Amino acid sequence: MHAITQSGWIEVITGSMFSGKTEELLRRLRRAEIAGQEISVFKPEVDDRYGETTVGSHAGRSWEASVVPSEGEGVWQIVDELNGEDVVAIDEANFFSTELVDVCERLAADGKRVVISGLDQTYRGEPFEPLPQLMALAEYVDKLQAICTICGEPATRNQRLIDGEPAHVDEPTVLVGAEESYEARCRNCHTLRRD
Numbered sequence: 001m002h003a004i005t006q007s008g009w010i011e012v013i014t015g016s017m018f019s020g021k022t023e024e025l026l027r028r029l030r031r032a033e034i035a036g037q038e039i040s041v042f043k044p045e046v047d048d049r050y051g052e053t054t055v056g057s058h059a060g061r062s063w064e065a066s067v068v069p070s071e072g073e074g075v076w077q078i079v080d081e082l083n084g085e086d087v088v089a090i091d092e093a094n095f096f097s098t099e100l101v102d103v104c105e106r107l108a109a110d111g112k113r114v115v116i117s118g119l120d121q122t123y124r125g126e127p128f129e130p131l132p133q134l135m136a137l138a139e140y141v142d143k144l145q146a147i148c149t150i151c152g153e154p155a156t157r158n159q160r161l162i163d164g165e166p167a168h169v170d171e172p173t174v175l176v177g178a179e180e181s182y183e184a185r186c187r188n189c190h191t192l193r194r195d
């Protein structure tokens with residue numbers, strides 16, 4: 001997929017939930033590993049997740065990931081933890097603040113291949129920073145589609161359901177600990193409660 005280059009670069013894998021972003025990230029990491037490259041994987045601190053975790057919970061190869069702070073200067077821990085790696089992967093990038101943009105630009109300037117996976121839209125169907133900025137700055141962007149659970153067409157949106165009903169447009173974007181679920185939906189089948 002990639003030309004041999006002396007510089008670093010940013011590649012973004014984005015799309016809705018259930019679109020296969022993490023599988024695509026893992027596929028790229030496996031190929032980098034075969035090529036003998038050194039890889040570090042990072043995920044944001046959300047809920048009560050600290051320390052080490054993994055990317056890829058389904059069958060097949062999973063990767064150890066470092067959990068790093070998602071806000072403010074803490075995001076720079078990604079840079080501090082590196083030790084000469086060729087490839088830096090960042091999963092669930094939508095949970096990071098826009099500080100991640102500067103971190104990724106710095107990594108690419110330092111010659112790293114930066115592979116980012118994350119949602120590009122909130123449950124409202126609005127741009128979900130920092131992915132839109134990262135997509136603009138990246139050398140490569142792949143936007144994957146899921147399958148709409150209602151009509152079977154390609155899905156680009158995240159349908160949020162609270163107690164089985166469409167979420168209200170005024171809910172917080174990230175609601176920790178709520179009884180909620182998500183489905184992939186197309187533009188036509190995506191709904192928001194507005195009453």
Ligand SMILES: [Zn+2]
Nearest residue numbers: 148151186189
């Ligand atoms: Zn649909």
